Amino acid sequence: MMDVLTSFTFLIVAIGTMVLAFTGGLAGTISVMKGQSLIGDAIGHATFPGVVLSFMLIGIRETFTLALGAIILGIIAFFSIQMITKHSKVTLDGALALILSSFFGLGMALMSFVQGNPDYGGTQGLNDYIFGQAAYMLSSDVYLIIIASAISLLLFIIFYHQIRIYIFDPVFSRTIGINENFMNLLILTITILVIATGLKAVGAVLIVNILIAPAVIGQLWSNRFPVVLLIGGFSGATAAFTGTYISTAGENIATGPAIILSLSAILVLSIFLSPKGILRRGAHKGKLGEDQYD
Amino acid sequence: MTENIITIKNLNAAYQEKPVLWHISLDIPKNSCTAIVGPNGAGKSTMIKTMMQLIKPLSGEVKINGSKDKHELKKIAYVPQKGEVNWDFPATVFDVVLMGRYVHKGWIKRPNAKDREMALEALKTMRIEAFKDRQISELSGGQRQRAFLARAIAQDAEIYVMDEPLQGIDVTTENLIIEVIRHLQQSGKTFVIVHHQLDTVGEYFDHAIILNKSLIAAGAVETVFTEENIEKAYREKVN
Numbered sequence: 001m002m003d004v005l006t007s008f009t010f011l012i013v014a015i016g017t018m019v020l021a022f023t024g025g026l027a028g029t030i031s032v033m034k035g036q037s038l039i040g041d042a043i044g045h046a047t048f049p050g051v052v053l054s055f056m057l058i059g060i061r062e063t064f065t066l067a068l069g070a071i072i073l074g075i076i077a078f079f080s081i082q083m084i085t086k087h088s089k090v091t092l093d094g095a096l097a098l099i100l101s102s103f104f105g106l107g108m109a110l111m112s113f114v115q116g117n118p119d120y121g122g123t124q125g126l127n128d129y130i131f132g133q134a135a136y137m138l139s140s141d142v143y144l145i146i147i148a149s150a151i152s153l154l155l156f157i158i159f160y161h162q163i164r165i166y167i168f169d170p171v172f173s174r175t176i177g178i179n180e181n182f183m184n185l186l187i188l189t190i191t192i193l194v195i196a197t198g199l200k201a202v203g204a205v206l207i208v209n210i211l212i213a214p215a216v217i218g219q220l221w222s223n224r225f226p227v228v229l230l231i232g233g234f235s236g237a238t239a240a241f242t243g244t245y246i247s248t249a250g251e252n253i254a255t256g257p258a259i260i261l262s263l264s265a266i267l268v269l270s271i272f273l274s275p276k277g278i279l280r281r282g283a284h285k286g287k288l289g290e291d292q293y294d
Numbered sequence: 295m296t297e298n299i300i301t302i303k304n305l306n307a308a309y310q311e312k313p314v315l316w317h318i319s320l321d322i323p324k325n326s327c328t329a330i331v332g333p334n335g336a337g338k339s340t341m342i343k344t345m346m347q348l349i350k351p352l353s354g355e356v357k358i359n360g361s362k363d364k365h366e367l368k369k370i371a372y373v374p375q376k377g378e379v380n381w382d383f384p385a386t387v388f389d390v391v392l393m394g395r396y397v398h399k400g401w402i403k404r405p406n407a408k409d410r411e412m413a414l415e416a417l418k419t420m421r422i423e424a425f426k427d428r429q430i431s432e433l434s435g436g437q438r439q440r441a442f443l444a445r446a447i448a449q450d451a452e453i454y455v456m457d458e459p460l461q462g463i464d465v466t467t468e469n470l471i472i473e474v475i476r477h478l479q480q481s482g483k484t485f486v487i488v489h490h491q492l493d494t495v496g497e498y499f500d501h502a503i504i505l506n507k508s509l510i511a512a513g514a515v516e517t518v519f520t521e522e523n524i525e526k527a528y529r530e531k532v533n
Contacts, residue, residue: 033382033383034380035380161396164385164393165396168383168390169374169378169393170378170380171348171372171374171378172372172374172378172393172445175346175348175367175371175372176368176397176449177364177397219384222384223429224384224386225384225385
């Protein structure tokens, strides 16, 4: 057990997933508060064919090119969703379901094709991008996560106030000169950097969870935006550490599910224990009742 | 002669791809308090959104201070309709009012002590400084409206454009808002307000725009706010 904790490989991988999940918590809070959580899910699934396609084009599993493929397909998915909702009668949830399943389906089809094809060698690792396998992460994977997260965080910090105003009151934000297209592009960039670089650790199917769950946890504990962000970020990082540990120490447990289960555990605790949680809300109601007699 | 702060020339505009404003030409005098009235679907909100460049007109133009420059928009404070805001967002009343100061900040600059002071002054003007640390979502309808007006005051704009600020609020807030508007008007500000209570137009406003997709009349309240014009605007809707 201690072997794992002190192992250099484990520490490097854990740092990578923690940085990723911390940034994911921040990026996800934007989408959750904008009521767009499922766009992250659609983009997450849509990145998978991007990974397989860039593998088919380049012929090797190289960290940077696979992430680039993921980003490109993620962006295509995002704009396809926008096109569908803008130019047809299909509603947002319909468009999301359509894009999510068809892009992911394409990814699965392409993967079956290359796996049974003698022209493509070294295809085993592609499975890892579906559910995540942090144990097989290379140091280049971790560096990429750190670089992408740093860019995301930097953008978040620079445009923090604009993001806040844009989420709260998009019409007002336009009247004070904040460009709506720019903001959408900024939020997409921040989100997609987390998704595309986190695929190998968490997997395309579950990556949305490291965006949404921390945001929900943060909102349960605080009514102040900066505090919501920090609680979200740190819950993500904690779950990433635990999940990576479980996955590395245990046999054949994919990292994605392990991180998600850890996040869910924090979420369940928060639902009961947080100020807005089930237990405390009951107590708070009693207090409000007492106030009436003051 | 009065100076016009907003001039609209031959404006045609659509809302959600349906044309709602037809050939509107009018002037809004500087330092006036102008009501925009008309039946539901008359294009009142579309008109102010076009003024704010939130909606792109199909044709025609809106000039602020004689200019079409986007920079002029920073001189306008906009008070939205209630439904336009994300109430789930965690923000205190003070946060919201301080947002008004960002119009004068660059991309990176944070609000300073003076900005905070101005936000606090605006809260005092609207008599909600006691609520400054409350969540905006916890306030009543009238208090929320006060907070948004406080944000507009903190913006320190020349023109205040408001979309039905008096809808669904208590009498005390309504009186306070009118009092504050009068006070700001005396210091040279201009108000353009979508208003739905016809019985108070004469009391609250000095100018009126009567609208039902096309312009029925615009000018001083005593000359344009006649029974004939009102009937014209509201009858068309019935038919």
